[in-house]
Amino acid sequence: MHMRRTPGRLAAAAIAAAILSACAGGNPPAPDSADATPQHSAPGAPPAAAYDPPTAFDLTKGVALPVEATRGKVTMAGSIAKPLPLTLDGPTAYIAATDSLQAVDLATGRVKTMITALHQALRPSNQLMDGNPAEAPVIAKVAGKRQAMAAFLTKAAGQGTTADRLVVELATVDTATGTGKQFTRLLDGATGHEVLALGGAGADCRHDGRSVTVCTDDGSVFAVDDNAQVLWKLPDEANHRIAPTVTAVWHGLVYGSTSHGPVILDTRTGADRPATPGIAPAAVDAYAGLALKNDANILVAYPAAG
Structure with missing residues (x-):
C-alpha cells in the first residue's frame, strides 16, 4: 500500500466518498446514472490457492491483464x-x-465487470500520448458494502443554450457481487482538473498492511514501524549490503530486485528471506504477483505458489 498520495488520489477518494454517501443516505443519483451488471462471458477457474504473504510465483501459469x-x-x-x-x-x-x-480475474485474466464513462473523457485512454493520469481505484466500505471506486473527469455536451459542462463520474463495483454502478456530479473547471492532478515529491513510502512502512529515497531504503521507530536502512556498508529497487510491500515482506535478481526482505528486520520468487512483482496479494512480461508493456498475473 502506498503511503505517498497525490492530490489527485485524495481528491478522487473524497469525491467518491461524498457521492456514495449521498446515495446511501437516500438522495437519488444524477439522472444520467447507470448500472452495470457483471459480465459472465466465460466460467471462472477453480479458486486459486492463497499464500499470505507469498514468497514464490508460478511463472508457467501467468495470464495477461488488459x-x-x-x-x-x-x-x-x-x-x-x-x-x-x-x-x-x-x-x-x-x-x-x-x-x-474493470474487475479482472487474476487466475484467468477474464474481465468480470466493465464500466465505461457515460460522457467523453477529457483525456480518452486510447488517445494518451504523454502519460496516463489514471490512478489506482480506492476500495472502501459504504453503507455496509465494500466498493472499488474510480473517478473519471468528463465533458457532457451542451444542448441548445446550455453550454458544455465539466462532470466527474464515479464508477463503483461491489467487491462481493461484481455489480457496477455509475454516478455523476457537476464540477467547476478548477476542481475538475485537480481530480486527476499528479504530483508529490520526496520519499516513496508503502505500508505493509500490518505494522511497518517501507520507504525509498535517493537510492536508500528504510523501514519504520507504526510508532515511527526506524527499524533498518540500506545500503549498509558495514555489512556489505546494497539497497534493492523496491517494487511492492505487503504483509511483512518487501519485494524488489538487485543486480543479482529478484529478492524478498523481511519488513521488520530488513533481512533477506531465503526465497526464490522468480519475479519482482509490481503488485502482490495472497493470490498473485503482477510483473511485466519480457520487458514488454504487458502486465502478467503470476499465481502465488508458496
Missing part, C-alpha cells in the same frame, strides 16, 4: 515509471483508466 493496466505507465525501456492504476483485492484486480473501471 492493456489499461500499463498504458502510459511504462518507459520506452520497458520498466514501470509510474504507480500502476490498479488495486488487488483477493483474487481480483481492479483496473482504472481515464474512462473505465
